Protein backbone atom coordinates (compact mmCIF):
# COMPACT_ATOMS: atom_id res chain seq x y z
CA UNK A 1 0.00 0.00 0.00
CA UNK A 2 1.40 3.35 -0.94
CA UNK A 3 -0.23 6.27 0.85
CA UNK A 4 0.87 9.20 -1.26
CA UNK A 5 -0.77 12.60 -1.04
CA UNK A 6 -2.92 12.26 -4.20
CA UNK A 7 -4.34 8.94 -2.86
CA UNK A 8 -4.98 10.46 0.56
CA UNK A 9 -6.59 13.54 -1.00
CA UNK A 10 -8.86 11.20 -2.97
CA UNK A 11 -9.81 9.37 0.24
CA UNK A 12 -10.53 12.76 1.93
CA UNK A 13 -12.65 13.71 -1.05
CA UNK A 14 -14.68 10.48 -0.89
CA UNK A 15 -15.14 10.95 2.84
CA UNK A 16 -16.23 14.56 2.33
CA UNK A 17 -18.74 13.53 -0.36
CA UNK A 18 -20.08 10.74 1.88
CA UNK A 19 -20.45 13.04 4.87
CA UNK A 20 -22.04 15.80 2.78
CA UNK A 21 -24.58 13.35 1.31
CA UNK A 22 -25.27 11.91 4.77
CA UNK A 23 -25.82 15.31 6.39
CA UNK A 24 -27.92 16.45 3.42
CA UNK A 25 -30.21 13.44 3.77
CA UNK A 26 -30.42 14.10 7.51
CA UNK A 27 -31.45 17.67 6.69
CA UNK A 28 -34.38 16.42 4.63
CA UNK A 29 -35.72 14.76 7.80
CA UNK A 30 -34.77 17.49 10.30
CA UNK A 31 -36.13 20.29 8.14
CA UNK A 32 -36.52 22.86 10.91
CA UNK A 33 -32.89 22.64 12.02
CA UNK A 34 -31.42 25.74 10.36
CA UNK A 35 -28.05 24.97 11.93
CA UNK A 36 -27.94 21.74 9.96
CA UNK A 37 -28.45 23.68 6.72
CA UNK A 38 -25.46 25.87 7.53
CA UNK A 39 -23.31 22.85 8.33
CA UNK A 40 -24.42 21.03 5.17
CA UNK A 41 -23.43 24.08 3.10
CA UNK A 42 -20.11 24.16 4.92
CA UNK A 43 -19.46 20.45 4.23
CA UNK A 44 -20.26 20.70 0.52
CA UNK A 45 -18.08 23.79 0.11
CA UNK A 46 -15.21 22.09 1.96
CA UNK A 47 -15.62 19.05 -0.32
CA UNK A 48 -15.49 21.32 -3.35
CA UNK A 49 -12.30 22.84 -1.93
CA UNK A 50 -10.68 19.40 -1.51
CA UNK A 51 -11.73 18.48 -5.07
CA UNK A 52 -10.18 21.64 -6.53
CA UNK A 53 -6.95 21.18 -4.56
CA UNK A 54 -6.89 17.50 -5.60
CA UNK A 55 -7.08 18.56 -9.25
CA UNK A 56 -3.78 20.40 -8.94
CA UNK A 57 -1.87 20.34 -12.27
CA UNK A 58 -5.07 19.42 -14.14
CA UNK A 59 -6.80 22.77 -13.72
CA UNK A 60 -5.40 26.34 -13.56
CA UNK A 61 -3.67 27.35 -10.29
CA UNK A 62 -6.27 30.06 -9.81
CA UNK A 63 -8.96 27.40 -9.46
CA UNK A 64 -6.90 24.78 -7.68
CA UNK A 65 -5.01 26.92 -5.18
CA UNK A 66 -6.85 30.22 -4.81
CA UNK A 67 -10.47 29.08 -5.21
CA UNK A 68 -9.77 25.66 -3.57
CA UNK A 69 -8.22 27.20 -0.45
CA UNK A 70 -10.82 29.98 -0.49
CA UNK A 71 -13.58 27.35 -0.44
CA UNK A 72 -12.00 25.61 2.53
CA UNK A 73 -11.55 28.77 4.61
CA UNK A 74 -15.10 29.91 3.72
CA UNK A 75 -16.46 26.51 4.78
CA UNK A 76 -14.64 26.93 8.11
CA UNK A 77 -16.26 30.34 8.60
CA UNK A 78 -19.67 28.79 7.84
CA UNK A 79 -18.98 26.01 10.35
CA UNK A 80 -18.21 28.70 12.94
CA UNK A 81 -21.45 30.48 12.08
CA UNK A 82 -23.35 27.18 12.53
CA UNK A 83 -21.74 26.47 15.89
CA UNK A 84 -22.51 30.01 17.10
CA UNK A 85 -26.12 29.59 15.99
CA UNK A 86 -26.34 26.18 17.66
CA UNK A 87 -25.29 27.85 20.91
CA UNK A 88 -27.75 30.73 20.46
CA UNK A 89 -24.97 33.28 19.91
CA UNK A 90 -25.24 35.91 17.18
CA UNK A 91 -22.26 35.99 14.85
CA UNK A 92 -21.52 38.95 12.61
CA UNK A 93 -19.73 38.28 9.37
CA UNK A 94 -17.34 41.22 9.69
CA UNK A 95 -14.32 39.51 11.28
CA UNK A 96 -14.70 36.01 9.77
CA UNK A 97 -15.42 37.70 6.41
CA UNK A 98 -12.24 39.82 6.64
CA UNK A 99 -10.28 36.73 7.68
CA UNK A 100 -11.54 34.79 4.64
CA UNK A 101 -10.69 37.65 2.25
CA UNK A 102 -7.21 38.18 3.70
CA UNK A 103 -6.52 34.45 3.50
CA UNK A 104 -7.65 34.25 -0.14
CA UNK A 105 -5.51 37.29 -0.95
CA UNK A 106 -2.58 35.62 0.75
CA UNK A 107 -3.09 32.37 -1.22
CA UNK A 108 -3.07 34.35 -4.47
CA UNK A 109 0.06 36.23 -3.41
CA UNK A 110 1.89 33.01 -2.50
CA UNK A 111 0.87 31.48 -5.81
CA UNK A 112 1.62 34.27 -8.26
CA UNK A 113 3.88 36.88 -6.64
CA UNK A 114 6.25 34.99 -4.35
CA UNK A 115 5.45 31.29 -4.84
CA UNK A 116 6.26 29.39 -1.64
CA UNK A 117 4.66 26.00 -0.95
CA UNK A 118 6.09 25.74 2.58
CA UNK A 119 4.68 29.12 3.57
CA UNK A 120 1.33 28.29 1.95
CA UNK A 121 1.11 25.06 3.93
CA UNK A 122 2.12 26.90 7.11
CA UNK A 123 -0.57 29.58 6.72
CA UNK A 124 -3.23 27.05 5.63
CA UNK A 125 -2.53 24.99 8.75
CA UNK A 126 -2.55 28.09 10.95
CA UNK A 127 -5.97 29.20 9.66
CA UNK A 128 -7.30 25.73 10.53
CA UNK A 129 -5.79 26.01 14.04
CA UNK A 130 -7.45 29.42 14.51
CA UNK A 131 -10.87 28.09 13.43
CA UNK A 132 -10.57 24.93 15.55
CA UNK A 133 -9.67 27.02 18.60
CA UNK A 134 -12.60 29.35 17.87
CA UNK A 135 -15.02 26.37 17.63
CA UNK A 136 -13.71 24.91 20.90
CA UNK A 137 -13.88 28.29 22.65
CA UNK A 138 -17.51 28.85 21.62
CA UNK A 139 -18.53 25.32 22.60
CA UNK A 140 -16.90 25.48 26.03
CA UNK A 141 -17.89 29.08 26.77
CA UNK A 142 -21.51 29.10 25.59
CA UNK A 143 -22.69 25.46 25.74
CA UNK A 144 -25.67 25.60 28.10
CA UNK A 145 -25.73 22.94 30.85
CA UNK A 146 -28.42 20.84 29.11
CA UNK A 147 -26.21 20.25 26.03
CA UNK A 148 -22.85 20.41 27.78
CA UNK A 149 -21.85 16.78 27.14
CA UNK A 150 -21.97 17.05 23.37
CA UNK A 151 -20.35 20.51 23.50
CA UNK A 152 -17.44 19.19 25.57
CA UNK A 153 -16.90 16.18 23.32
CA UNK A 154 -17.02 18.37 20.19
CA UNK A 155 -14.65 20.91 21.79
CA UNK A 156 -12.19 18.11 22.67
CA UNK A 157 -12.23 16.89 19.05
CA UNK A 158 -11.74 20.44 17.75
CA UNK A 159 -8.79 20.90 20.13
CA UNK A 160 -7.21 17.64 18.93
CA UNK A 161 -7.74 18.94 15.38
CA UNK A 162 -6.01 22.19 16.36
CA UNK A 163 -2.99 20.31 17.75
CA UNK A 164 -2.81 18.21 14.60
CA UNK A 165 -2.89 21.27 12.32
CA UNK A 166 -0.30 22.98 14.50
CA UNK A 167 2.00 20.01 13.94
CA UNK A 168 1.30 20.12 10.22
CA UNK A 169 2.21 23.83 10.17
CA UNK A 170 5.78 22.93 11.11
CA UNK A 171 6.17 19.83 8.91
CA UNK A 172 9.05 20.11 6.46
CA UNK A 173 8.11 19.95 2.79
CA UNK A 174 10.25 17.78 0.45
CA UNK A 175 12.71 20.00 -1.41
CA UNK A 176 11.89 18.31 -4.70
CA UNK A 177 8.19 19.18 -4.40
CA UNK A 178 8.62 22.64 -5.88
CA UNK A 179 5.21 24.30 -5.70
CA UNK A 180 3.25 21.06 -5.88
CA UNK A 181 1.54 20.04 -2.61
CA UNK A 182 0.96 16.57 -4.08
CA UNK A 183 4.73 15.96 -3.94
CA UNK A 184 5.24 17.36 -0.43
CA UNK A 185 6.60 14.05 0.91
CA UNK A 186 6.02 11.49 3.66
CA UNK A 187 5.79 13.69 6.82
CA UNK A 188 3.08 15.81 5.20
CA UNK A 189 1.35 12.66 3.86
CA UNK A 190 1.31 11.25 7.41
CA UNK A 191 -0.57 14.36 8.60
CA UNK A 192 -3.17 13.66 5.88
CA UNK A 193 -3.84 10.24 7.47
CA UNK A 194 -4.34 11.83 10.90
CA UNK A 195 -6.46 14.54 9.23
CA UNK A 196 -8.79 11.89 7.77
CA UNK A 197 -9.32 10.38 11.23
CA UNK A 198 -9.91 13.70 13.01
CA UNK A 199 -12.18 14.79 10.14
CA UNK A 200 -14.26 11.65 10.69
CA UNK A 201 -14.40 12.37 14.43
CA UNK A 202 -15.58 15.92 13.65
CA UNK A 203 -18.55 14.57 11.65
CA UNK A 204 -19.58 12.44 14.62
CA UNK A 205 -19.14 15.44 16.91
CA UNK A 206 -21.58 17.42 14.75
CA UNK A 207 -24.06 14.53 14.84
CA UNK A 208 -23.75 14.40 18.60
CA UNK A 209 -24.36 18.15 18.92
CA UNK A 210 -27.53 17.86 16.85
CA UNK A 211 -28.74 14.74 18.67
CA UNK A 212 -28.32 16.17 22.15
CA UNK A 213 -29.98 19.44 21.12
CA UNK A 214 -32.93 17.51 19.66
CA UNK A 215 -33.31 15.42 22.80
CA UNK A 216 -33.28 18.55 24.99
CA UNK A 217 -35.79 20.29 22.70
CA UNK A 218 -38.07 17.24 22.70
CA UNK A 219 -37.96 16.92 26.47
CA UNK A 220 -38.67 20.66 26.84
CA UNK A 221 -41.57 20.46 24.41
CA UNK A 222 -43.02 17.53 26.36
CA UNK A 223 -42.85 19.53 29.59
CA UNK A 224 -43.84 23.01 28.55
CA UNK A 225 -46.91 24.77 27.33
CA UNK A 226 -46.35 25.98 23.78
CA UNK A 227 -48.09 29.34 24.22
CA UNK A 228 -46.56 30.55 27.49
CA UNK A 229 -43.44 28.43 27.95
CA UNK A 230 -44.61 27.56 31.48
CA UNK A 231 -44.79 23.94 32.66
CA UNK A 232 -47.73 22.07 31.21
CA UNK A 233 -50.28 20.15 33.25
CA UNK A 234 -48.56 16.78 33.34
CA UNK A 235 -45.19 18.38 34.09
CA UNK A 236 -46.49 20.38 37.08
CA UNK A 237 -48.11 17.24 38.46
CA UNK A 238 -44.87 15.25 38.14
CA UNK A 239 -42.57 18.03 39.36
CA UNK A 240 -45.05 19.19 42.00
CA UNK A 241 -45.31 15.67 43.46
CA UNK A 242 -41.53 15.41 43.69
CA UNK A 243 -41.18 18.88 45.20
CA UNK A 244 -43.96 18.23 47.75
CA UNK A 245 -42.35 14.90 48.72
CA UNK A 246 -39.01 16.65 49.30
CA UNK A 247 -40.66 19.31 51.49
CA UNK A 248 -42.55 16.66 53.47
CA UNK A 249 -39.35 14.68 54.03
CA UNK A 250 -37.55 17.77 55.31
CA UNK A 251 -40.54 18.89 57.38
CA UNK A 252 -40.89 22.09 55.32
CA UNK A 253 -44.20 23.75 54.43
CA UNK A 254 -45.54 23.70 50.85
CA UNK A 255 -48.23 26.02 49.52
CA UNK A 256 -50.10 25.86 46.26
CA UNK A 257 -51.93 28.62 44.38
CA UNK A 258 -54.41 28.23 41.55
CA UNK A 259 -55.63 31.24 39.66
CA UNK A 260 -58.11 31.58 36.85
CA UNK A 261 -58.50 34.72 34.75
CA UNK A 262 -61.84 36.45 35.15
CA UNK A 263 -64.28 36.70 32.24
CA UNK A 264 -61.62 35.53 29.81
CA UNK A 265 -64.29 34.41 27.36
CA UNK A 266 -65.36 38.05 27.02
CA UNK A 267 -61.79 39.02 26.07
CA UNK A 268 -61.80 36.37 23.35
CA UNK A 269 -65.28 37.34 22.18
CA UNK A 270 -64.55 41.05 22.08
CA UNK A 271 -60.96 41.18 20.79
CA UNK A 272 -60.46 37.75 19.24
CA UNK A 273 -58.44 34.66 20.16
CA UNK A 274 -55.08 36.14 19.13
CA UNK A 275 -55.55 38.94 21.65
CA UNK A 276 -56.69 36.32 24.18
CA UNK A 277 -53.44 34.46 23.57
CA UNK A 278 -51.47 37.68 23.99
CA UNK A 279 -53.24 38.26 27.31
CA UNK A 280 -52.17 34.78 28.46
CA UNK A 281 -48.59 35.68 27.56
CA UNK A 282 -48.94 39.00 29.38
CA UNK A 283 -50.05 37.14 32.52
CA UNK A 284 -47.01 34.86 32.18
CA UNK A 285 -44.70 37.87 32.00
CA UNK A 286 -46.28 39.31 35.16
CA UNK A 287 -45.86 35.94 36.82
CA UNK A 288 -42.21 35.65 35.87
CA UNK A 289 -41.22 39.21 36.66
CA UNK A 290 -43.48 39.85 39.65
CA UNK A 291 -43.22 36.65 41.67
CA UNK A 292 -39.83 35.62 42.89
CA UNK A 293 -39.92 32.50 45.07
CA UNK A 294 -36.99 30.08 45.26
CA UNK A 295 -37.68 26.85 43.34
CA UNK A 296 -41.20 28.03 42.45
CA UNK A 297 -43.00 25.86 39.89
CA UNK A 298 -45.28 27.80 37.55
CA UNK A 299 -47.65 26.11 35.16
CA UNK A 300 -50.47 26.79 32.74
CA UNK A 301 -52.79 24.12 34.07
CA UNK A 302 -55.53 24.49 31.48
CA UNK A 303 -57.08 27.19 29.22
CA UNK A 304 -56.82 30.32 31.41
CA UNK A 305 -56.01 28.53 34.65
CA UNK A 306 -52.53 28.65 36.20
CA UNK A 307 -50.91 26.77 39.10
CA UNK A 308 -48.07 28.03 41.26
CA UNK A 309 -46.32 25.66 43.67
CA UNK A 310 -44.28 27.37 46.38
CA UNK A 311 -41.99 24.87 48.13
CA UNK A 312 -41.06 26.02 51.63
CA UNK A 313 -43.86 28.64 51.76
CA UNK A 314 -46.09 28.79 54.84
CA UNK A 315 -49.77 29.60 54.55
CA UNK A 316 -49.08 33.25 55.41
CA UNK A 317 -46.30 33.50 52.80
CA UNK A 318 -48.54 31.82 50.22
CA UNK A 319 -51.29 34.35 50.95
CA UNK A 320 -48.83 37.22 50.55
CA UNK A 321 -47.69 35.90 47.19
CA UNK A 322 -51.31 35.41 46.09
CA UNK A 323 -52.29 38.95 47.12
CA UNK A 324 -49.24 40.42 45.40
CA UNK A 325 -50.12 38.52 42.23
CA UNK A 326 -53.76 39.58 42.36
CA UNK A 327 -52.80 43.23 42.92
CA UNK A 328 -50.13 43.29 40.21
CA UNK A 329 -52.42 41.69 37.65
CA UNK A 330 -55.31 44.01 38.46
CA UNK A 331 -53.07 47.07 38.11
CA UNK A 332 -51.25 46.08 34.94
CA UNK A 333 -53.53 46.23 31.93
CA UNK A 334 -52.38 44.11 29.03
CA UNK A 335 -51.40 46.50 26.22
CA UNK A 336 -52.00 44.69 22.95
CA UNK A 337 -52.35 46.30 19.52
CA UNK A 338 -52.71 49.78 21.10
CA UNK A 339 -55.51 48.50 23.29
CA UNK A 340 -55.48 48.41 27.06
CA UNK A 341 -57.18 45.28 28.33
CA UNK A 342 -57.98 44.95 32.04
CA UNK A 343 -57.06 41.57 33.51
CA UNK A 344 -58.03 40.23 36.91
CA UNK A 345 -57.75 36.78 38.43
CA UNK A 346 -59.53 34.72 41.06
CA UNK A 347 -57.07 32.89 43.27
CA UNK A 348 -57.32 29.86 45.54
CA UNK A 349 -54.63 28.94 48.08
CA UNK A 350 -54.03 25.65 49.89
CA UNK A 351 -51.21 24.51 52.15
CA UNK A 352 -50.08 20.90 52.43
CA UNK A 353 -50.76 19.01 55.68
CA UNK A 354 -48.78 15.90 56.63
CA UNK A 355 -49.61 13.18 54.13
CA UNK A 356 -51.42 15.48 51.66
CA UNK A 357 -50.95 14.35 48.07
CA UNK A 358 -50.25 16.89 45.34
CA UNK A 359 -53.51 16.14 43.53
CA UNK A 360 -55.48 16.68 46.76
CA UNK A 361 -53.77 20.02 47.23
CA UNK A 362 -54.70 21.06 43.70
CA UNK A 363 -58.32 20.08 44.37
CA UNK A 364 -58.41 22.07 47.61
CA UNK A 365 -56.90 25.16 45.96
CA UNK A 366 -59.31 24.75 43.04
CA UNK A 367 -62.33 24.72 45.36
CA UNK A 368 -61.00 27.85 47.08
CA UNK A 369 -60.54 29.50 43.67
CA UNK A 370 -64.19 28.75 42.78
CA UNK A 371 -65.26 30.38 46.05
CA UNK A 372 -63.40 33.51 44.95
CA UNK A 373 -65.33 33.41 41.66
CA UNK A 374 -68.57 33.02 43.59
CA UNK A 375 -67.68 35.93 45.90
CA UNK A 376 -67.30 38.31 42.95
CA UNK A 377 -63.84 37.47 41.44
CA UNK A 378 -60.55 39.44 41.61
CA UNK A 379 -59.76 38.08 45.06
CA UNK A 380 -57.98 35.42 47.08
CA UNK A 381 -59.58 32.56 49.08
CA UNK A 382 -58.09 29.91 51.27
CA UNK A 383 -58.95 26.23 51.15
CA UNK A 384 -61.58 25.31 53.78
CA UNK A 385 -59.19 23.44 56.08
CA UNK A 386 -56.71 26.33 55.96
CA UNK A 387 -59.42 28.95 56.59
CA UNK A 388 -60.45 27.08 59.73
CA UNK A 389 -56.82 26.94 60.80
CA UNK A 390 -56.33 30.69 60.35
CA UNK A 391 -59.67 31.45 62.05
CA UNK A 392 -58.54 29.43 65.04
CA UNK A 393 -55.39 31.49 65.10
CA UNK A 394 -57.53 34.66 65.12
CA UNK A 395 -56.67 35.73 61.55
CA UNK A 396 -59.59 37.23 59.65
CA UNK A 397 -58.08 37.18 56.13
CA UNK A 398 -59.94 34.06 55.09
Ligand SMILES: Nc1nc2c(ncn2[C@@H]2O[C@H](COP(=O)(O)OP(=O)(O)OP(=O)(O)O)[C@@H](O)[C@H]2O)c(=O)[nH]1
Nearest residue numbers: 260261262263264265266268273274276277303304
Ligand atom coordinates in the same frame (compact mmCIF):
# COMPACT_ATOMS: atom_id res chain seq x y z
N1 LIG B 1 -57.32 32.79 23.40
C1 LIG B 1 -57.39 31.64 24.06
N2 LIG B 1 -58.51 31.31 24.68
C2 LIG B 1 -58.57 30.15 25.38
C3 LIG B 1 -57.49 29.26 25.44
N3 LIG B 1 -57.83 28.22 26.19
C4 LIG B 1 -59.12 28.41 26.59
N4 LIG B 1 -59.56 29.60 26.11
C5 LIG B 1 -60.86 30.24 26.26
O1 LIG B 1 -61.04 30.61 27.61
C6 LIG B 1 -62.44 30.82 27.79
C7 LIG B 1 -62.82 30.32 29.17
O2 LIG B 1 -64.13 30.70 29.36
P1 LIG B 1 -64.93 30.35 30.67
O3 LIG B 1 -64.55 28.98 31.14
O4 LIG B 1 -66.37 30.62 30.38
O5 LIG B 1 -64.36 31.32 31.74
P2 LIG B 1 -64.39 32.90 31.86
O6 LIG B 1 -64.97 33.59 30.68
O7 LIG B 1 -62.97 33.28 32.20
O8 LIG B 1 -65.32 33.14 33.08
P3 LIG B 1 -64.98 32.96 34.61
O9 LIG B 1 -63.90 31.92 34.71
O10 LIG B 1 -66.23 32.50 35.22
O11 LIG B 1 -64.53 34.28 35.12
C8 LIG B 1 -63.15 30.08 26.67
O12 LIG B 1 -63.69 31.04 25.78
C9 LIG B 1 -62.02 29.33 25.97
O13 LIG B 1 -62.25 29.25 24.56
C10 LIG B 1 -56.29 29.64 24.74
O14 LIG B 1 -55.28 28.95 24.73
N5 LIG B 1 -56.30 30.83 24.08
